[in-house]
Amino acid sequence: MSAVLLDHITKTYDNGKVLAVDDVSLQVAEGELFGLIGPDGAGKTSLFRILTTLLLPDKGQAAVRGYDCAKDYKIIRSKIGYMPGKFSLYQDLTVKENLDFFATLFGSSITENYALIKDIYEQIKPFNDRRAGKLSGGMKQKLALCCALIHKPEVLFLDEPTTGVDVVSRKEFWEMLRQLKQQGITIVVSTPYMDEAMLCERIALIQGGKIMSVDTPAAIMAQFPVKLYAIKADNIYRLLTALRTNPTVESSYAFGEYIHITLHENATIAGLQQQMQREGHTNVAAKPIQPGVEDSFIRLMNQA
Amino acid sequence: MKQFLAFIRKEFFHVFRDKRTLLIMFGLPVVQIVLFGFALTSEVKDITLTIVDHARDVNTRQLIGKIKSSSYFIVSEAPLDDNGIADAFKKGRSRCALIFPANFGSDLQHGGKAQLQIITDGSDPNTAKTVINYISAITTAYQQEVSPAARLPYMIVPETRMLYNEEGNGSLNFIPGVMALVLMIVCTALTSVSVVREKELGTMEILLVSPFQPLMVLIAKAIPYLILSLANFILILVLAVFVLNVGIKGSILLLFLESMLFIITCLSLGLLISNTTNSQQTALLLSMMGMMIPTMIFTGFMFPLENMPLIFRYISNLIPSRWYFLVVKAVMLKGLGFEYVWKETLVLLGMTTAALAVALRNFKTRLS
Amino acid sequence: MEEKVIICKDLTKRFGEFYAVNKISFEVNKGEIFGFLGANGAGKTTAMRILCGLSHPSSGEATVAGFNVYKQQESIKKNIGYMSQKFSLYENLTVLENIEFFGGVYGVPAAEIKKRTTQLLEQLGLTAEAKKFVGALPLGWKQKLAFSVAIFHRPKIVFLDEPTGGVDPVTRRQFWDMIYAAAAAGITIFVTTHYMDEAEYCNRVTIMVDGKVEALDTPANLKTQFSADNMDQVFYQLARRAQRSGD
Structure with missing residues (x-):
């Protein structure tokens, strides 16, 4: 039995005018840390709401731990933890009051599953009497995670937990998720940050309501069909403009200090490098590289 | 629970x-x-009333006394001059005026019929109406005092009473x-x-x-x-x-x-x-x-x-x-x-x- | 010598005992893409508000486009553009109405608005959508349009506050193409971002920690200085030292 199952799910809004999710099927195994990777508006939140029984799909079937999301919503609600994308707790309640409230709401208490939240909660415990509205972004996020975990859910749904949070807090957050996974909780998490995909066991790349690919990050990167090169020069923008009009270059995208390019058949990177130098670009350097998730995402997007 | x-x-x-x-x-x-x-409140209180008394006789004195003793009016007596009234209205010093003609008392005592004039500010019709009612009520009451019922044996005296809120x-x-x-x-x-x-x-x-x-x-x-x-x-x-x-x-x-x-x-x-x-x-x-x-x-x-x-x-x-x-x-x-x-x-x-x-x-x- | 469009010297903003911005000093050259990074609560937003003429510093000196941040806030506002992920355009106005409105706000003459609008719509490929409500456009287009509107009045400097949050990777790069083009046209870009690869696109990068500028150099030099492979590592090394946190 898979922890999460989506079978040909379609969801539209405004009487079918807006297609949010387009025939999506995927499975998440028990105990897996699964990532839904895609930009805003890709359909991630709709999928989460369907799985957390908050929305009914137009078509298709969804199930969590074998329970149907439409029929058995009451059972599912007692088994899952959910952190919505815009979840911001009760600003006027203190840390402790928030936690107490959500614990009681889910028929539990802070002490009952303390082991599960201990590592996270101890980081915010010094601020027990502070109102949630006065916490920093990183601390709010930790408190929200505690609230979602307090009843020891079997499956945890986290909708963009790291959006708007700085790099340091993001790294800490992923570390917490890794530890939760070790305790056997299935985690489904969404993110618009491609670099976070590497931290998931399996990922689904989603764009425009469609799943472009589902696999381990390594497999997705390995499926990149052509050779990928990174090239740079002193004036990166001039180089990028030149590459775009160059007939041997199939695609070119800026990636940090480099430009990632793929070439048409019969072209060689050495040839391109020489040509660029001839055209007056200085310090042109190129090397073959392993594609990343973002390279794959862009390629799949362009194929669609 | x-x-x-x-x-x-x-x-x-x-x-x-x-x-x-x-x-x-x-x-x-x-x-x-x-x-x-x-x-x-819809109640009308403390209305500024200007009285011009051309008669200055016993009857007008008594009637003015009655009006003064009611809580509705703040009475000021103007000099014997009708222009003063118009002025008082324009300047907002007065919201209504009561004028007794020169022979008010003798008309009442001899002819049994006297006239008086009430001038009110029609730009506020509700208050104007209330004021007229108040003054009419007071004069009616006075009329009964001075003219014994024997003269007009069949006079009907309507007595109004507000139920549930008698003090208004x-x-x-x-x-x-x-x-x-x-x-x-x-x-x-x-x-x-x-x-x-x-x-x-x-x-x-x-x-x-x-x-x-x-x-x-x-x-x-x-x-x-x-x-x-x-x-x-x-x-x-x-x-x-x-x-x-x-x-x-x-x-x-x-x-x-x-x-x-x-x-x-x-x-x-x-x-x-x-x-x-x-x-x-x-x-x-x-x-x-x-x-x-x-x-x-x-x-x-x-x-x-x-x-x-x-x-x-x-x-x-x-x-x-x-x-x-x-x-x-x-x-x-x-x-x-x-x-x-x-x-x-x-x-x-x-x-x-x-x-x-x-x-x-x-x-x-x-x-x- | 290069023209300096932003000069900050010991700029400080204090809220009671709390130094949101603590004696920061830097200069930004004309046409430069200047990255402004920092963890949440490092003081980025406060500093940016001062430079945009929205808030007075507590002490220190700063000029933006040649105008003093204490006395000439109104002149600063006329000479800068601003765009953030949160506020960009009016969703219930059409593309055309938005452009006309913002052009009008900044005092661009009507004839000029018309000319630039046609040009802008063509460049963005939005000519067919000109009469559509902005709310109906995909996020990526909205952001690109918002940027075009922010530089519509040809400001000397444009401030971009996390302009690419949540945007897909292709659109994000198209957005940066626009930034490059604007910089090449002489507009100075002052940009904050959570995407560390975008920090690499900047000519120079500032990293703020606890209200102070902890690093300021080209991405390449910063990587050498911190012996890091990428800006992500540089940032992490610095931001981890932060004592305070907040929004």
């Missing part, structure tokens, strides 16, 4: 930590009572109206805003996803506001009794129960509004505009319903506060028992059941 209590406790935290909510909750009744009770306390009629208005605004607006706030925050999603029954969410949301509204109701009563000197003639228990029923009606309407909106502003606007204006217009305490076109009178039947207003008037001001208000109570009960049923039915266990 534990969940339920935790929920209610949380709701009270929200209320007591938000100064704005507290202000609306307990500031509004005070302001309304003071406004309607003191400033907006103007704030009396407003109290039930203000009670209806305040309870309506506070219950509807605060309930709807508190539900919608959870939607805006994103916490509603968590509440729905929790094993806590969705219907219980609504009920748990409503209970704190029911309690607060009852406190509010008591505050209004206390203000009415001790500040405006309006006594409660009927059973307090009956009044309390009827008010509770009305509060539940309002809470249901608040929940109904919160079902249909997703932003606090819209919710507030809907409860303010959608509830306050019809309440003010159709309850009958500001504008008499009898004078309205038929269609408006039909519409007024749909406004809960209209029925509550009748109940409060009957129980509080007239001291009547349940046997006189059971019809109104039944109407309110029906409205509550309908609103609550629709609100609960429309409350989604999912997001859309």
